[in-house]
Every structure is written in structure tokens, then in C-alpha cells.
Amino acid sequence: MRHKKKSIAIAMATLALVVSACGNSNNNNSAASDAAPSGSSSSSASAAPADPFGKYADPVTLSVGQQVDPSDTTLPAGDTPDSNQYTRYIKDNLNIDVKDAFTASPTNYNQKVSLSISSNDLPDAMIVNAQQFREMSDNGQLEDLTDAFNQYASPELKRVLADSNKRAMDTVTVDGKIMALPQAEDAGVHEMWIRQDWLDKLGLQPPKTVDDLEKVADAFVNQDPDGNGKKDTIGIAAPDSSDASKLYANFLESANNLYGFDPVFAAFDAYPGYWVKDANGNPVYGSTTPETKQALGKLAEMYSKGLIDQQISVRQDSGEPVISGQTGIFFAPWWMGYGPLTDAVKQNPKADWQAYALPLDASGQFKPHLSAPAGQFLVVRKGYKNPEAVVKLENLLLRDESKFDLSKGSIGFYPVRLALGPSDESEFTVKALQDVLAGTKKPEDFSDKPEYKLLAGDLANIKKVKTEPYDKMDIQYWNPNADLGAWTRLYSLMVGVSPFMDLEGNGVSSLIYSQTPTMESRWVNLQKLEDEAFLKIIVGAAPLDSFDKFVSDWKQQGGDQITSEVAEAIK
């Protein structure tokens, strides 16, 4: 481990040498624009009291790496990614000139950022992912934001980050210093989506336990729920061949796993892919526990009976049979309106997909795994003169986000925008929607909650797409055609979020959501070992007892060492 650090240091030193020449030209480039503000503004900043929304006397330049979606056509003619309603608003209110050092599509943004990090050709500020944040932190490429945050963060920003999302704040605190601003969103939970109309047709109840699940899936496969006289239905969807779809979310990619078996594992109290504590309180990798073996055994049994999609991990997109009306059950997060369901309802307006926090475990509880507290981080280049400018940018965003007219440029064009929301954003929104539908509250009652940025729009739209009775969520009580965009969001919220409204505190977190030093060299292989072993067990290509062989192989090939590193890291 020490060896590794050393070689990294040498590599970095070499890189620094190579890069130093480039660094000069970089300075030259920005010198012209920096020269004016750098001297004067730092003095003005120190002279004035720390005002979260204070306007600079002299313009401050901020170059950013910006994600720009190529299919986003909301910008009016003449506006560009670095000259639009948001940049002008920022200029008018804060006197910050935002320039794009680079723009890239969501597909390529990560690659562009990595290139920028390894060539040390950094913009003043950009959004990075967890891996990139750690890399920059290790490389010493990050500006310390502790003072900037403590002095300049607005009360709302502090509320959202430091109070509501303390877990997220912890991940960016390195040696007591705040090195980045984390994204703050509520963690989505994986739940069960099921064709309610099929259940009703066959006279079944939503499956409460794994055994029920097996029975319902069996009925979905064998009793022709779609009534076409052919045995062409899939009981439970399985992960497909894309990266977005895994058997279960893991500690490195902990959110938004589509068509995995996360809730089934959780029903066995198994958390594969997560670092959990064993009976003695020591860290253990969830994929190596007896509970996981038990869950795999059940999945293999269901697969052999044909209840799980037989094209597991081969199918190109498991969303296809969901849309075409062949699939009866799948496991995914709450936002499935944005997933396959909008197209599914277009194909068949009677496809009634409902979500449940099921199946339950032996003790009658639903204990989902929780995703990492933050997946995106706003970082500032080391040596940037006005780190507080970045904090002010987010202050302004949080205060005024709901005021912008999105038809004149979608919110994605706000420079280095962090998704900032209270940790209970979707639950709060659903509660508010339910209250407004029930008539106990009016939309105006929520006008003092700017940090719930989409709430006002949601409240305005709900009666457009929801038909009476307001307490029934089945598809026939919705009107998607009134406003498909609004329906997509509101259906996702009302159907997808309601099931876990009162699960607070039941979730299981991973002890760690980042890599330890040995993982950097070994994890890819260990992950492959795991994926192959588990898939073979499920499809019956290997007996269940090959699980024990996997566990011993995993331990030998670095697992034991990694486990002790994890124990060290969480002390």
C-alpha cells in the first residue's frame, strides 16, 4: 500500500513536470481575464462583511466545465451555453462572468473531466463524480472551501447541506476541511413495480413475502394474464446486458439499478455488494454472507421454474418487454415514469403499473439498501482566487431556482449547478400533493418553501393529470394525455414514492461508498469473479454450493486484505 502511494507520487511528479509547461500557457490564457479582478476583488471581498448574495464591485471571472445536453433545444436563438438567462442573472446579481472552459454531453462529460484532471488543465470550477473527487483530493488539485462555505453559504444552503444532508457533507470533508460541495438529494429506494391489472384479473393480492412473489410470478407466467391465449409473459424481469442494469446495486454504484433483484435480496436480509456489519460488529462484504447464499438459492429455484426472465443478462434492454406488455413484475427505483412506463402506457393505456415496498423479510419489514449520500460534487481548482464566488452561485440557485422561466433555457444551463434539495424532497412533495388533492391544504400554503424547487409546479399541475377519485392511483384515474411531461413526474411521485413514505430509518447503508487502496488494483477482478459466480448459480450452470468456493476465492484474491482496510477506514 505504501509502495503504491509512492509510485503514485512519482507518477504525479512526472506528470507535474510534463504539465508545468502547459500550466504556464494556461495561466497566460486566463491571466488576461483574471488580472483585472484578482487583485482588486480579493481586497474588496475581505473588506466587505460576508454577504451570501453580495455583488462584487469588480467583475470576477469563473471558468467552468459544463454539462450540456445536445438534445436540449430550450435555449432561445442567440443564447449559448455560456450566455443565457442564467449567466446574465448571475452577472446582474453577483457580477460574476461565467465562461465555459469546456462543455460536454452527459455521455461524455465524465471522460472530459477525467482528461482535464489527468492533464491538470482544470477549469476554475466543475462538477465531478466520487471517484474523480477522490483523485483530485489525493492529487492536491482542490481548493479548500471551508472558509468560503462557513462565511458565505446562505442559511438555506447551510440548512440543505449541513443539516438535512449531513451524510453528504461528511463525504466531502477531508481532514476536517470542506473540499467540495456535495449534491444533496434524497436517496431513492428500490421497490417492486407490478401490473395491478394482471393481479386483479387473476384475483391475486400484491405478494407480501418471497413465497407470495413466487406464486404471483407463477400465475403471471402460466395463467395468461394478458389474455392473448399465448404463453408469452415474463413473471419477473431480470437485469439486461447494459451497464445500467445489475443483479443488485453495489457500494460503488449504489443508486438507480434497473431490473435488479435488490428487494428480493433484502427480504432475505442479504445486502450483496454492500459493506455491512456481521454479528460481532466487524465489517463484512455482503456478497459473502450466508443470507446472500440463501437468496441466490431462491432466485435459482425461481429461474429454473421459468418465473424469472430466461434471457437474464443477455437481453439488450429489459425495458422492452415492460413496454410491450409482456413483463408482470420488475424491481427499480421510484422514477419509472421517466423509465419505461411512459412508453408502456402509450402502448397500452390500460397497463396499470403500481409500486409496492415489498416483498417483506421474515420479520415482516421492508429494509431497502440506501444509496451513497452524494454522487456529484462541485469542486474548485486549487489556487482559484475567489472560491466564495462558487458558494454564492449555489446560494443564488437555491434561492431563485423556481423563479426562472424554463422555456427560455432549461435549468441544466445554470453553470455548475448542483442538484440541491432537502433530503425529504420527494416525500414532502407527495405529502403536499396528497394534502392539496384531499383539499386540506391549498397550493399557496407552500409558497414559503423555495428549497422544494419543483413543488409549486407540481401543485399547479396535479389536477390537470389526476382525475377523481383523488385517492385511487390506478391508471384509469389519470389523464396522461392532458400533459404527458407533468404526468410522467407526478405519476412517478404519487405511485413510486408513496410506498416508502413511512420507511424512514429502516434502510441499510453501506459502511463505505468508496474504494480502499487495494481495491484500486483488485476490485475489477473481484467484481468479475462475483458477477460470474452469482449469474451461474441463478441460471443453474453451477450448483448453489459453488457459492462457498466463490467466498474462499474472493477472500484469497484480495478480499481479506480489503476487508481489513475497510475496517481501518471506518474506525
Next chain:
Amino acid sequence: MVRDTTIGSRAFDILIIVILIAVTITCVLPLWYTLAMSLSTKSAAAAGQVSLWPVGFNLNSYKQLLQDNQFFVSFWTSVKRVLLGAGLNLLIVPLMAYPLSKTIKDFRLRNVLMWVLIFTMLFNGGLIPLYLTVKQLHLFNSIWSLVLVGGAQTLVFNVILAMNFFRNLPRELDEAALVDGAGPWYILLKVYVPLAAPVLATVSLFSIVYHWNEFLYGLVFMTRQEFYPLQTYIQQVVVMLDPSTMSQDQLQRMSQLSNRTLNAAKIFIAMIPVLVVYPFLQRFFIHGITLGSVKE
């Protein structure tokens, strides 16, 4: 020609024809599928119901495509890149191949130069040094970064191909021209280049196809999407995103972005230029590559 009419040989012919038809179908099918996809309705495409025939035939994707300004900007960037890249290639290849086709007696540094060229073919500095070099040359966001970097990387192969072709031309031609008082420039332009039409067509075709299809450098060297060449533009809208690291409003935008029929239309339109150019250069293509490959 005597036809062999035994049953065995007939059967063999039929077998070959069947195999060739099968190969042809596997080549044409993806193109056909893309076309069928682009003419289907969006939800049918998302449900995976489109196979060989459009479901719910309509031209909406193409209408939508016509309104996409960036598609045409990128298209034009790619056309410029191909014209400059292939033009430059056509200029430099004979100029380099001719001296290198001489023996070491005529050109003392020939072998040294050859080794240098082959070295660059086998080893390269990697992406980050390349990135820094291009940055130092202030070529970011310039069409020349695509033309030069891409061109340089394919040049050596093309030069070697042309050089072998030149070496196969009879030495007597060279000597006769010399005796008649022609200088090296005259020999190259009036004797070698006209004879080398097949190989020059071949290297041009390589160059055109390469510059048209290459997308990585567009991504690396362009800091703004409006400078992307066509394939880079298409790559960024076609590749599947991994939602596990996305925030919720990115997911919302992604759901609007996911549009298989429109993407299929883009891919199909992007294929047309190469499909059009290919038949015209193809006969040289086969001819040229075998001609350059055998040395007497």
C-alpha cells in the same frame, strides 16, 4: 474457359453462392434495420417491436431531424474535415512514398526514415500527451486538430502502401525518363502519379472513411459541442447513459433524450455519404490494395 459441370462442382458453386448471399444479408441487415427503426413510431421502437419492417410508418424522425441545427453544423464540419484530410493525404502520400521507394543507393537516409515511420506506427504517446501537444499548438476547437492528428495517424500506413506500389513499377520507366532528361519532380508527376491512380484512390478512400467515421478526437479536442464533427455528435446522443450516478433532474432530461427513432434517422443520414462514395472508388480499392501488397 472450360466449365466443370460435374455435380460436385455445381454443388460447390451453389454452396459458395449461398455463403455469399448470407454474408451479404448480414451486411445489409443492420442498415435495413436502422432504416426501419427510423421510420417507426417512437413507442413501438422502445418496445422492441420493430424488426424488419417499420411499425406505424411515419416520417416524424426526419422532420424532427430537419429542425436540428447542430446536426447540419456537424455534418458540414465533417465534410470540411474529409475534404481537407483526404486532400492533404493525397498531396503528402506520393511526395513521401516516391523517395522512400528508391533504393538506399539513391537515398541514403531511406532506411532511417523508414524505421522512424514504422516506430510511430507501433508505438504512440497515448491520449494525454497528445491532448497536451494539441493544446500547446493552440489547435483546440480548430478543424486542423482533427485533420492533422487524424491524418498523421493514418498517413504512415498509406505511405507504405503507396511506396510498395511504386516499387513494383518497372525500374526501366524511371531509367528511360532519366535518360530523356527528366528530373525527379517530372518523373513523379508525369510518370509515377498517373500510373498510381489505383493506389491513390485506395489511400483516398481509406482517408475519407477514416475522417468521416472517427469520433474520439472530436470529443477530446473540441471544448464545445458546436465544433463537433458528425460522428462525435451522433455518438453523444446514441450511447446509453448509466443512470446509477445521475441526479433526478438529469434522469428527467434523459427520458426526453431517449429517442431511438430519431437516433436511427441520424445514423442513417450519416451513413449516406460513405455509401455514395464507396461504389465509385471500390473497384480501385480492391485492385489497389493487392497491387501494393506484392513485391517482386
